[in-house]
Amino acid sequence: ATKPITLLYFTDPICSSCWGAEPQLRRLKLEYGDAIDIQYHMGGLLPSWEVYNSGGINKPSDVAGHWDEVSPHYRMPLIGDVWLEDPLPSSYPPSIAFKAAELQDHTKALVFLRRSREQVLVEKKNITKWPVIAEAATFAGLDTARLHNDCNGAAPALFQADLTLARSLGVRGFPTFIFSNQEGARQLVYGARPYAQFEAAVKSVLPEAKAASLPTTLGALFAKHMSWCAEEVAVALGITHEEAVQQLKAAQAKGELTSVDTRNGSVWRRK
Numbered sequence: 001a002t003k004p005i006t007l008l009y010f011t012d013p014i015c016s017s018c019w020g021a022e023p024q025l026r027r028l029k030l031e032y033g034d035a036i037d038i039q040y041h042m043g044g045l046l047p048s049w050e051v052y053n054s055g056g057i058n059k060p061s062d063v064a065g066h067w068d069e070v071s072p073h074y075r076m077p078l079i080g081d082v083w084l085e086d087p088l089p090s091s092y093p094p095s096i097a098f099k100a101a102e103l104q105d106h107t108k109a110l111v112f113l114r115r116s117r118e119q120v121l122v123e124k125k126n127i128t129k130w131p132v133i134a135e136a137a138t139f140a141g142l143d144t145a146r147l148h149n150d151c152n153g154a155a156p157a158l159f160q161a162d163l164t165l166a167r168s169l170g171v172r173g174f175p176t177f178i179f180s181n182q183e184g185a186r187q188l189v190y191g192a193r194p195y196a197q198f199e200a201a202v203k204s205v206l207p208e209a210k211a212a213s214l215p216t217t218l219g220a221l222f223a224k225h226m227s228w229c230a231e232e233v234a235v236a237l238g239i240t241h242e243e244a245v246q247q248l249k250a251a252q253a254k255g256e257l258t259s260v261d262t263r264n265g266s267v268w269r270r271k
Contacts, residue, residue: 002182003037004206010166010176012045013094013116013127016067018175020074020192022117023235026225028198030236031211036179036202040102040113041162042095043174049089060087067121068264074192075231075241077265082124092159093128093151094120097137099158100150104142111226112140118227122260122267181205195235214238218247222257227269 009025011018028036046052049059057063064080071078082088094116101109115136119125125132130148137144169178177189179201187201202209214236215221221228221236233244248268251257259266 003035004181005032005036005202005209006180007036007038008041008165008169008176008178008180009038010041010043010162010169010171010178011174012043012091013098013113014088014091014120015043015045015174016070016078016121017074017192019076019078019117019121020070021175022076022229023232024193024195024198026232027195027214027235028202030214030224031199032202032209034212035206035209040098040110041165042098042159043166043171043176044092044095044159044163045174046088046091060084063087071264075234075265076229077260077262077267078121079124079262079264082120082126085124086126088120088126088128090128094133095162096151096155096159097127097133097147099162100147100155101137101140101142102158103150103154104146108140108142112136112142114225114227115139118260118267122262177201179205218251222270227267229267230265 029038052058057066060083064083067078067080067083098109098113098116101112116127116133119132119136120127127133127136133147134144137147173190175191177198179187179189185205187204189197189201199211215224216237218233221233228248230241230244230248233239233248234241237244239247248257248259248266252259252268256271257268258271259268
């Protein structure tokens, strides 16, 4: 059945503000997922360093400082070390890899994208390198040999189509969320905004939209997704960031979860 709302989500695997929007996006899926068809499009944030200069960032080491600065603002774990230790030449390879993943399985592709984000933003791994891409693919249950073939086959053209779509819609930065209904009414949310703005966009294009009841326990959240950050738990359960950290640490102490810890926060995973 066609869902009444289409959401075009323009993103990039290395986009720090897209990571900042993950808590809102996860809650949106929990509450309104039945009404929204979310289509992921790669926006091409970093073609190469030769052509990139935005907001005072014109070399890899600039990104390192920027990521550490925005981490507390988004309350999401984010460290810029990869830009000092093994800087990415472009965000195109991991974007093409996502398009290749989508050719296999949409759900697994989203697990792959999430894992890619964690790799680069939290674990300082260079996600343009094939062994790192293959690790994320294996984690997501994708066929890595096929992924490799598609990265060099059908996927680049699909990525170019995403870039063309972004240009045609005037998308200038990420994350950009474009909500539309079947009558063609549109609502745009740009950046990592509070959840209320996402909900308002839904109600604007579908006034009768009803929120599904949210999960009430950590266990229910981890049944949905393999990994969670404290802010994501806070937004999904409607609790404070501090309460979320306490709950996650308690579950970890019981041996239910493991964590990847950084100086700017942690990602928790089911054991």
